[in-house]
Amino acid sequence: MAKTVFYSFHYEQDVHRVQLVRNINALEAQPLLNSQDWEQVRRRGDEAIKNWIHKQMAYKKAVIVLIGKCTASRPWVMYEIKKAWADKKPLLGIRIHGLSALGSVDSAGSDPFAKAIGAGVVPVFDPAMQDWSGKTDSKATYNKLRDNLESWSEQGVIRRSW
Template sequence: MASSVFYSFHYERDVNRVQLVQNINALEGQPLLTPQAWESVRRRGTAAVAEWIDEQMKYKKAVIVLVGRETASRDWVQYEINKAWADKRPLLGIAIHGLSSFGSVDSAGPNPFDAAGLPASRIPLFDPTQRDYLGRIDSKATYTRLADSLVTWSTMGVVRK
């Protein structure tokens, strides 16, 4: 898979975790909007949001869903998953709940591919989450595993034929 990807995620809850993923600098993703810019797009209505997504996804070679606790329930994530599937773009998921956002980690969320009605068993969902000897999520070790694995995992997305 190429180094140019579209990241799908729940903006309000996970943007800080997504910034960590982008800071790995292993893949080229779409620019992250500031909260004000995202609100500006959203205020223009659903057609404007869909247009922004379509334009950002247009030249990307794959779609990576960055899965947090509430990602599966987000309408725009579902739109992005279904668009990737319809466009026959490579598609995969990576769990990000184990990355730190302002010093705290989150719990895992449901599989967003199930929620989209796609054959989730065929779409890889990687989880870099690492735990310490007490079973607590170790966000630094999780980040290191993600950094070490991101490029490899990005080559394993499912392409619909």
């Protein structure tokens, strides 16, 4: 069976990119809520969101933050990072700005781990590839991600007890 992971990401900005990651089928992850289901959870308040996160993260072997342009500014992503760190789950990041979402790529976002738990602690992988003219090549980026996703998922770090 594939390794089970919890994907943390900025829904509105990156849901199409996340769907591409899920379509690789290298890892088993939590269900991807459609916008209506997410709104139902969100409308019930912060406790409902926390409960959903706790339930979805409970039996996952690792937490992967899929880092887009705005990911580091999202409060629920910060919450998920801190929860993974507190639960001593392997944690890592993968940049997804180079994947095409509705025909366009994005610029790289800042490191969400620097804000949440300290820079330089958690590995961040960047599959973004460029073509001969220096533009991001989304197909080559997808292929690099597809070829490396499973091995990268094994390289998360766990918070050590002092």
